[in-house]
Amino acid sequence: MNQPNHDLIASDIDAYLNQHENKSLLRFITCGSVDDGKSTLIGRLLYESKVLFEDQLDAVASDSKKWGTQGKEMDFALLVDGLAAEREQGITIDVAYRFFSTENRKFIVADTPGHEQYTRNMVTGASTCDAAVILCDARQGVLTQTRRHSYLLSLLGIRNVILAVNKMDLMNYDESVYDDIVDTYQAFAKDIGLENVTAIPMSALRGDNILQRSPKMPWYHGPTLLSYLETAEVNDEHRRNAPFRLPVQWVNRPNLDFRGFAGSIASGSVKPGDTIRVQPSGKTSSVARIVTQDGDLAEAVAGQSVTITLADEIDVSRGDIISTTENPASTADQFETTIVWMHEEPLHSGRPYWLKIGTKTVSATVTQIKHEVNVNTLEQTAAKQLELNAIGICNISTDQPIAFDAFEDNQETGSFILIDRVANHTVGAGMLHFALRRSENIHMQATDVNKDRRSELKGQKPAVVWFTGLSGAGKSTVANIVEKKLAAAGHHTYLLDGDNVRHGLNKDLGFTDSDRVENIRRIGEVAGLMVDAGMIVLTAFISPFRSERALARSIVGEREFIEVYVETPLAIAEERDPKGLYKKARRGELQNFTGIDSPYEAPESAEILVDTGTLSAEQAAERVIAELRKRGLLEP
């Protein structure tokens, strides 16, 4: 394949460049079970398209001796197993990206691991792909992993799927073996809604039906792998036919005369003069110019990064979506979604996360995990939390309306990631299905007697004093003394603690992480209502997770939320053990006990810190009162 190319390079480099500057680009992913030969296939593609240099081949040849699994032959897999740790273990841990090109196309290959524990890596690799190659060992047929990968591809909306029936050389290139596998697979693919699957029999090791049609399988009349990949439709072209969307990335304002909105066109096309709607605000205008450094454009299409200016001065900022007025994006704040969980720390409903969709980042909580999907059997099971690599259908609610499209209609404006608010990890990937029209019809009733009026009557400033700390730290004791002092001074107070909450409002909740999250969410809501009633609320709960305390803070409001960290070394708390719980936990009779087998995340910036290891309960209460005075919540 490369020989004519070499001629052209040598004889007419300008003609060669001309040809190669106008190639298109296809991204694809390879997936399949552990030994299906993914790395071998990619190594083969790189080798055949002559992108390997002698020094690289030398390195592989020497590595083959050390780690190779192909005896004397060159182990192509070693070309692509990048990290030292991976080579030693002979597996692919992370997504690796490889590049090669033919005369018509440049290819970017995402090579992803096969094991179930790397589902997140596969989803990561597939999310940017135009096509997918699922490898299947002809000796093994369709395996659980094949099914799982196919399901993930259908979930991510990959439109070009190739079932590569590999290692045909080991099955004597037998047509009936191939037919059986394809029949089984097609029936399954139909079930999960995977359309447009092309099956190709091949041997990556021997090069059959990769580039050249294999003379050993004259019964096969379809395309070879590369000829399929060279003609598959790329997503940009597909997205060009969808309605126009431009998520605004950055407002370009070099001087007072220019105000441009920069972003990558997610779908559709745009011309100067087109009328547009800015969402979620809903304001309309028309496109004045499409500005690029190479000159203004008469038209811009999906996949291009542009800067547009509008005919009218309207408010547009990062995170907004500029849509066509004919078919604008929807806006909502509650959705049904599919979430793929990607972190060791599970997803808890009720916990707030950052949600990034397009260029917009908002705060969001999963309000309900409707069910989890077993990726191997596709069964739906009930779930209270999603573990690493779990996939769930979840309802989600955002703290402000966002512009979106259903993922099925538009992958760019219907996909999102979830980010942990404390550690900042990317913890989940999601696809929006539809808006839940719920809160839309529940309007806040404006009442004449409001919080200000209620607190005025009580002659106090309402607040939540939130005590947190280990069991036995003295939260309830200190809170109790503080309440007595406040009541003595004529304040209206209420102390929420385990006794009055766990026995009633939250008696359906246990002590798993998920239940703890929900427990604190409800307490936060109740405390919020009491503050609205004008009360000074004291809460005494372990509340071990930072994110839930942050949630409670966001429900109540920053100004009225005072976090008190009752600090005590674990040893002292355990020695006190007023309810004998530590002893029980140590004996293994009590599961999920904070400090023993469940973590406590200490506050990083509590308003008040009292150390009951050195202070008496009375002194600690005095310190809290003094601090409330200092903050102007109590009269001096």
Place this chain on the structure above:
Amino acid sequence: MSNTTSPIKVLNERRLDAVRRRLDGESLADVSSAVGLSVPTVVAAMKAYDLGGWDGVAVKPRGRPAATKALTPEKLDELKSTLIQTALLGDGELPQHALWTAARVHEWLNEQGVAVSTATASRHSKSWGLAPSSPASGYKPAPGTESHRFTTEARRLKRRLVWLSTHPIAAGDQTHTLLCAHTARGLCLWVLVNRVEQNTFIEFLSAVTEHVGTALAPVTRLNQGIEKTWIQQWQQQTGNSALLLPAAMESDNSNSSSTITARSTMTALNQTPDKASDLLLAPEQLTHLQRLEAESIHIMREVVAEAENPVMLYSIGKDSAVMLHLAVKAFYPAPPPFPLLHVDTTWKFQEMYKFRDSIAKDLGFELLVHRNEEGIKQGVSPFTHGSELHTDILKTQALKQALDKHGFDVAFGGARRDEEKSRAKERVFSFRTSAHRWEPKSQRPELWSLYNAKKRKDESIRVFPLSNWTELDIWQYIHQQSIPIVPLYFSGERPVVERDGQIIMVDDDRMPLLEGETPEMKRVRFRTLGCYPLTGAVESNATTLTDIIQEMLLATTSERQGRLIDHDTSASMEKKKQEGYF
């Protein structure tokens, strides 16, 4: 294709047949299958015909006649200046009979007693700047655009498309202008003048018309000293139309006030100028370079929108050059909203320093330079401390110092995934701990085009906007966009010594010579640039971008082989990265 085994006579008959068929208007593919030659060979035969007529088509038996020896550089320089004197038109002299072609240069060389092949003659022409590459190369108008309509119409009317361009030619302390017309089939006609004027220009066009024997359909870009009014004048005289394209780049010498400056829109002058605001339509399918460009720009804008204090690391190499070019595009018309940081080991090539300072000024970037003064004071050098320690102290440690000193939270780097195995697995947004360590096992998943730029106060992010570019993409883009690069990438006479199988340039007197080493002048160039004692050169005659690309494509060793620091072990880069090396 197995034509190399055919007897030369059969081959030549096929070539002649191919040219006849092409002239009859058959498509390249048809001709190729009819005569049994590859498409490039048909193209080459056609080119030979264009250059030398029917006699030029046949290939000569391989092997060079004994009489021709390689010419010395001195002799070549002498020939160049004689040729320039011969070709240069005096002021007011008209170019009717003074058109030059590659064939004429060949003929002239033979007249000078220099018996060389056509190929060698054209190589010399190229190295003297007298055979510039065609501006048509890489240009393929998309259907629906004004240029597409123009080229289609020209073909229908059987007019010859010619691309007009000008190029400065330095001779001694003077600079002349080469005015060129390239045909679509690769013929280059030129004249050499002191400066182009309306008269010369119009006469040039009629001489070209006479030479090709058909009416012309000229195409030109607007930033090269060819004025719009001249073309209008020519159109009025001939009744033919021309196509003006927007300038590819701001020209350095476009100080003439009447020149239509860069970034004007594409205009076909056969339309009334008033309604000629025919802008660029979108291409039918984005090319790989367009997609890569859009992705890089998206990444840069995302960083600027989310980071508090971003910086762009500038290494002065070709990847950095592309990154700078993209940064200017991403924020146009605003200037790029971040400074450049060069971590200077003090051991870079002198030409790199010169280039760095001028490019930062030209593009309007603020340039910060950081050196590990402590390390420099201790006299750390690649000669005394070895490459590993040198890199660690003057590069890795210095980089950390600079990021900490200025409090940069996000740093752009020009690394590509195709460079090296551990980079192939690195994310576009790559997190570093407070100690600048890379943790390959806990990389954040990166989905769709949704980049998570959230981090703690003490953490930082390295962002690689060129992750998905390959070395070839970089060169093609530099070629397509005319991006300036350090001259060290081009072949030149440089003082070098050979050491441990590498050619090392003696760039200054800090380099201790070993016993028996004397620097000698060689024609070399660099495929990658770094500290001069650690950067191996390759012997090369590549003096233009296309030469470089050609050489790279025909090369058999990878780019980083010239980089001594990667030679240690195959896991060494992974280790360096974990320690904070970019």
